[in-house]
Every structure is written in C-alpha cells, then in structure tokens.
Amino acid sequence: MQLPEEFIEKYRRLLGDEAPAFLASFDQSSHSGFRVNPLKAAPTATIDKATGRVPYVPTGYYGTVDGKSLDHVTGAIYSQEPSAMYVGEVVDPQPGERVLDLCAAPGGKTTHLVAKMKDTGLLVANEIFRKRAMVLAENLERWGTRSTVVMNESPADLEEQFSHFFDRILVDAPCSGEGMFRKEPAGIEYWNPDYPAECANRQRKILASAMRMLKPGGILVYSTCTFAPEEDEQNLAWLLATYPDLKTVPIKKYPGMDDGRPDWADNNPALADAVRLFPHHIAGEGHFIAKLQNGEPAAGAVPAPAKRRRKKKQRHQQRSGLDKAAQTEFAAVRDALQPGYEPKRLLTFGDQLYALPAGMPADLAGMTILRPGLHLGTFKKNRFEPALAWALATDPATCPTTLALDHDQWRQYVHGDVVTVESGHPNGWYLLTCDGFATGFGKLVGTTVKNFYPKGLRF
Numbered sequence: 191m192q193l194p195e196e197f198i199e200k201y202r203r204l205l206g207d208e209a210p211a212f213l214a215s216f217d218q219s220s221h222s223g224f225r226v227n228p229l230k231a232a233p234t235a236t237i238d239k240a241t242g243r244v245p246y247v248p249t250g251y252y253g254t255v256d257g258k259s260l261d262h263v264t265g266a267i268y269s270q271e272p273s274a275m276y277v278g279e280v281v282d283p284q285p286g287e288r289v290l291d292l293c294a295a296p297g298g299k300t301t302h303l304v305a306k307m308k309d310t311g312l313l314v315a316n317e318i319f320r321k322r323a324m325v326l327a328e329n330l331e332r333w334g335t336r337s338t339v340v341m342n343e344s345p346a347d348l349e350e351q352f353s354h355f356f357d358r359i360l361v362d363a364p365c366s367g368e369g370m371f372r373k374e375p376a377g378i379e380y381w382n383p384d385y386p387a388e389c390a391n392r393q394r395k396i397l398a399s400a401m402r403m404l405k406p407g408g409i410l411v412y413s414t415c416t417f418a419p420e421e422d423e424q425n426l427a428w429l430l431a432t433y434p435d436l437k438t439v440p441i442k443k444y445p446g447m448d449d450g451r452p453d454w455a456d457n458n459p460a461l462a463d464a465v466r467l468f469p470h471h472i473a474g475e476g477h478f479i480a481k482l483q484n485g486e487p488a489a490g491a492v493p494a495p496a497k498r499r500r501k502k503k504q505r506h507q508q509r510s511g512l513d514k515a516a517q518t519e520f521a522a523v524r525d526a527l528q529p530g531y532e533p534k535r536l537l538t539f540g541d542q543l544y545a546l547p548a549g550m551p552a553d554l555a556g557m558t559i560l561r562p563g564l565h566l567g568t569f570k571k572n573r574f575e576p577a578l579a580w581a582l583a584t585d586p587a588t589c590p591t592t593l594a595l596d597h598d599q600w601r602q603y604v605h606g607d608v609v610t611v612e613s614g615h616p617n618g619w620y621l622l623t624c625d626g627f628a629t630g631f632g633k634l635v636g637t638t639v640k641n642f643y644p645k646g647l648r649f
C-alpha cells in the first residue's frame with residue numbers, strides 16, 4: 191500500500207522500533223467479523239461458517255457474511271470489523287438507561303448498544319448527514335428495535351433538547367480514518383499532515399456538545415478509528431483539562447490491546463487508561479477508545495437547562511394518541527398479529543404510526559426525527575397497513591398468525607413477487623417467517639400472499 195511519506199515519517203518517529211511491524215501491517219489483509227443479534231434467534235447457518243470467536247465480545251465472530259443472506263436481511267447478524275466491536279463492550283450500557291450514540295451511522299455501534307440494553311430504556315441514535323441517517327434507520331429496522339429513536343441533527347442542535355439528559359454517551363467521532371486505510375484505501379486520498387489537527391478541532395466541538403447532554407455521574411465514551419495522537423490522547427487530555435470533574439475509567443486490556451500513550455500528549459498518566467488497538471498487535475483494524483465518568487453535582491446544584499430554539503417547521507403535524515376510527519383500524523391488525531400489545535405512547539407523523547419508547551421527551555417539535563421509535567405502519571383509506579419494522583421487531587413466538595416460507599418462497603418475497611402457499615389458512619394478515627426468523631408481514635388471500643416488502647429493499 192502506498193502511504194504518504196509524511197505519514198511514514200510521523201509513525202517512525204512515534205513508534206521507533208515498532209514502526210516496521212506497524213507499517214508492514216498496511217500490506218496485510220484486513221479482518222472481517224460479525225456480531226449476532228441476541229434479540230433474535232441464533233443465526234446458526236452463519237455462525238457455522240465463522241472462522242473463530244472474538245475473545246473480547248461475547249456476541250462477536252471472525253468471518254464474512256453475505257449481505258443478501260437470510261441472516262443478514264432479517265437482522266440476525268451485523269457485519270462489523272472486530273476492533274470496532276470493542277467500543278460497544280466498553281460503553282457497556284445497562285437495560286433501562288438513557289443512552290445517546292451521537293455519531294451513529296451506519297449503526298454498527300448502535301446495534302451493539304441496543305442489544306446490550308436488551309432493547310429497553312431509550313437509545314437515541316443521531317447522524318448529522320441525512321443520507322447516512324437513512325441508512326442508519328434501515329439497519330436499525332432490520333435489527334428489530336423498539337427502544338431506538340433515529341435523529342438527524344447536528345450535535346449542537348441536539349443539546350438544546352437533551353440538556354444533561356443521558357446516562358451514557360458514545361462519541362464515535364468522524365476522524366482521519368488512518369486505522370481503516372487497509373480496509374478503505376480511498377481514505378488515504380484525504381490525508382495530509384494537517385488533517386488530524388483539523389479533525390481534532392471538529393471532534394472537540396462534538397465532545398463539548400456531548401458534555402452538555404451528559405448527566406452528572408454519566409459515562410462518556412470517545413472512540414476513533416485513527417492512530418493520530420492529535421485526535422486520540424491529545425483530545426482526551428483536552429477533555430480532562432477542560433472539564434475538571436471528568437475522570438478516566440480504566441478499560442480492560444485483552445491480549446494484544448495497548449494502553450493509551452501519555453507521552454503522545456501531556457504525559458498525564460490517566461491517558462494510559464484508554465485503549466489502543468494496533469493492527470500489528472491484534473486481529474483487527476486500528477482503533478482508540480477512552481472512557482470517562484462525569485463528576486456528581488455538588489449538593490443542591492442543579493444544571494441549568496439549555497435554552498430552547500424552535501427553528502424548524504415540522505414537515506408533518508405530530509399528534510399523540512389516535513382518533514376513534516384510527517384506533518379501530520389499528521386494533522384490527524394488532525389483534526391479528528400481536529394481540530394484547532398495548533404500546534404506551536402512540537404517535538402519528540402524517541399518516542405514519544409509531545410507538546414511542548418510554549423515556550423519550552414528549553415535545554419533539556423542531557427536531558428532525560427519522561424514526562421516533564418503532565414504525566408500526568401506515569393509515570391508508572379505511573385500513574391500516576403494518577410496517578416491515580414492526581414485523582422485524584416481532585418475536586414469531588408471540589404472533590398467533592405466522593406463515594412459514596421455505597427458502598425459495600423467501601427469495602420470491604424479497605424479490606417483490608407474489609408468493610403462493612398451500613391452501614388451508616384463513617385470509618388475513620400473517621407474520622411471514624423463514625427458518626424461524628421474522629421476515630415481514632403479508633396479507634393472505636386464498637393461496638396468494640400479497641407482497642408488502644418495501645420496493646426500495648427488494649433484490
């Protein structure tokens with residue numbers, strides 16, 4: 191791999207005797223991995239093809255997954271390179287907490303966090319770029335989560351809504367990406383000697399927003415996929431100097447993981463609490479992770495709420511609750527697919543119906559939200575059409591009307607074709623499954639399953 195001369199010189203200077211092994215790692219192949227989704231049945235077909243287990247992630251495996259496989263399309267697995275998997279373990283979110291993933295797309299860490307939270311509490315996944323936020327929403331839909339809200343805001347705009355609100359915040363920052371060069375060589379084009387410092391400035395702004403949203407006593411995890419000390423130890427040193435209440439939390443180092451390097455910043459020994467994953471020491475790409483805890487407030491002190499700005503017009507009127515007709519239409523479908531399911535907080539955006547996670551603030555005016563919780567479906571003329579997201583978040587064991595497709599029928603379904611099944615089933619809505627995984631909803635008329643698989647996802 192052709193690395194910039196200044197890059198080579200920089201890391202020869204920083205790494206000394208280790209530099210040849212480090213630089214040689216860029217000519218070795220990158221590592222692939224996947225995590226299994228504990229919210230769903232075990233994807234044994236994919237696990238059987240894994241080349242090993244990732245020792246520091248209980249749900250992590252080495253190996254590659256076909257993006258068109260049943261296990262991928264039903265959200266039973268998420269492809270993620272092995273080093274990146276350690277971030278979710280370090281965040282270690284607990285069930286019921288309020289968690290923010292501030293730079294979330296495409297959703298590798300978000301899917302990990304929500305699985306660790308057992309899909310309870312509130313996970314806000316934010317991405318500043320709309321197209322990337324849409325990919326994030328799609329990946330979370332496949333994963334099958336009810337407790338996640340997808341937002342498309344800048345960190346600064348988000349802080350107004352969520353002043354000192356979160357128990358844990360992950361800042362998986364946009365960075366110079368040096369640790370991903372061998373996986374995504376195009377990233378080298380952007381690199382110049384000043385680039386890490388430019389990224390570090392942007393990261394500090396994002397971190398400052400995160401600090402305004404972190405509860406007293408809350409946990410902040412900062413991660414990058416770069417080796418650059420400017421973006422790693424030097425930003426950690428900046429955090430500690432700027433927010434004196436913030437303390438580092440030591441991160442467990444598995445074999446092959448390195449301490450953060452105090453000598454690459456201000457020699458503060460606390461920087462060693464961070465972890466570095468170097469590709470010449472571990473089977474994964476380059477990563478840096480730091481974990482910090484916010485100070486508890488002084489007795490009687492209450493953080494000042496941030497000022498609220500109402501700037502954007504809502505594209506659709508947001509309404510809580512349902513009118514009588516809508517309630518009847520929704521209940522007819524709900525009783526067939528998930529009887530007894532009583533979402534606590536229903537919300538309509540235009541003709542779309544969502545179940546809001548508990549803990550999400552009720553007043554969402556002015557915020558750009560792509561997914562305000564679980565998408566239940568769409569009100570059409572005099573009827574309700576259940577959404578794919580609801581199907582993918584449904585445990586088939588809780589649904590009285592399931593229809594099992596074989597692999598050929600599943601392929602027809604994801605291709606958008608009409609699927610024909612044997613007669614004997616009453617007409618109506620069904621949760622379609624394949625190998626025990628929920629794949630979507632279909633409406634049976636006679637022996638024909640009407641296909642509602644979204645056009646944009648067909649393949």
Ligand SMILES: C[S@@+](CC[C@H](N)C(=O)[O-])C[C@H]1O[C@@H](n2cnc3c(N)ncnc32)[C@H](O)[C@@H]1O
Pocket residue numbers: 292293294295296297298299300317318319322344345362363364365392396
């Ligand atoms: C390292 S990636 C996140 C990867 C993601 N956490 C995952 O595991 O799949 C960083 C993200 O930050 C976003 N980003 C870029 N500039 C940003 C900014 N100024 N503020 C916040 N996020 C930004 C990028 O679009 C990108 O999606």
